[in-house]
Amino acid sequence: MSDPKPARRVIRRNESAQLQHWFATCPRGLESLLAEDIAAAGGQEIVSTHGGVGFVGNKEVGYRLNLHSRIATRVLCRLASADFSSEQDIYRLAYDVAWSQCFDVSRSIRVYVTAVRSPFKSLEYITLKTKDAVCDRFRADVGRRPDVNTAAPDVRIHLFLADGKATLYVDTSGEPLWMRGQKIAKVAAPLKENLAAGILRLTGWTPAQPLLDPMCGSGTFLLEAAGMALGDAPGLARDMKDFGFTRLTDYDPALWKRLCMEAAEQRTMADRLAIWGSDNDDDAVARAQQNLAHAGLDDLIEIRHADLLDIDPPVTSGVLVTNPPYGERLGEAEALAAFYPKLGDALKQRFAGWTCWFLSADANLPKRIGLQPKRKIPLWNGNLECRLYGFDIVSGQHR
Ligand SMILES: C[S@@+](CC[C@H](N)C(=O)[O-])C[C@H]1O[C@@H](n2cnc3c(N)ncnc32)[C@H](O)[C@@H]1O
Structure with a gap:
């Protein structure tokens, strides 16, 4: 995927059972290149928008993109989406996700909200409402709530608001993917x-x-x-703990190891x-x-x-x-x-x-x-x- 002309990877029929919806973000202007990376990772139904690309794929596609894409900033896995008109709609959307099946309550969280033409006065309040819904749902399901850690959260939750639609994602990248674990010495205005x-x-x-x-x-x-x-593969040099997917319940270490070994052999x-x-x-x-x-x-x-x-x-x-x-x-x-x-x-x-x-x-x-x-x-x-x-x-x- 880092090659100038990435080859398209085809998802086999038996892999399609666990297809999920994803959204990968990137610097604005690079969406078409990211779409190429997604196709090379086996993503389907690829749709570019400003600053990111939506697609469908299984967990392997998500892992491949995290490992191989030199263009993606984050690879987000969609958990829920619905039309909204009020703050309460956002709370309900977040409350309806079975969070305790997604990650353990011992994991710390942070909610990020991005909005295009938001009807809300305060996005901080929306962030708080979403966090409350996640915590309330955890409490209802397992009797405890996760801690919030704004500096170094284990699990990043992203809420996107655009055109009257709210979408919740869990971040499978964790630290942004441009942090390759390579640059130890920085200058004043380094490029990402x-x-x-x-x-x-x-x-x-x-x-x-x-x-x-x-x-x-x-x-x-x-x-x-x-x-x-x-x-x-740019993800190979990263510390494993930097990847968000390692902290999700469905983390598949054998799959990740296989992909890393395949990538190492291609070097x-x-x-x-x-x-x-x-x-x-x-x-x-x-x-x-x-x-x-x-x-x-x-x-x-x-x-x-x-x-x-x-x-x-x-x-x-x-x-x-x-x-x-x-x-x-x-x-x-x-x-x-x-x-x-x-x-x-x-x-x-x-x-x-x-x-x-x-x-x-x-x-x-x-x-x-x-x-x-x-x-x-x-x-x-x-x-x-x-x-x-x-x-x-x-x-x-x-x-
Ligand atoms: C914006 S920085 C480049 C950052 C770099 N792309 C990175 O990612 O770290 C511009 C660089 O140009 C260098 N520079 C400025 N004038 C120069 C010149 N006349 N000849 C060579 N380098 C120069 C500066 O020392 C600085 O390191």
């Missing part, structure tokens, strides 16, 4: 791993092509690209990867190196300290992908305004033969660097609306 992986796929990069991130920060693009090149070996990183900040270079070493990739990828304006490409053609500083602070914005024309010149002079991709929130980036983009792809980095700009650099562009 699933956004970086999605960008790599949107550029059309394949592991057969050279890749360069000349503003690599903590090395997110490098780590994701290496994982894709080696056929690594390929390499002595060297055609992936390079650089950054003009010593601290960022050290952190990226630390992260690659932690992932066992430091022998495969070269990182060095260099200014993007000074570097020569490592080979004659390839894919450059990077996210420059956002320039949100004043000094940064001024420095960037001066930097971009120089960047355009450096690309035209030295990167003929390369396709260069920049993730930026700056709508004027193409004008500033003086190049016509061949692609402009809208993407969201959290709440920040961005574009992924793609430029083909051809020789003779520099006058």
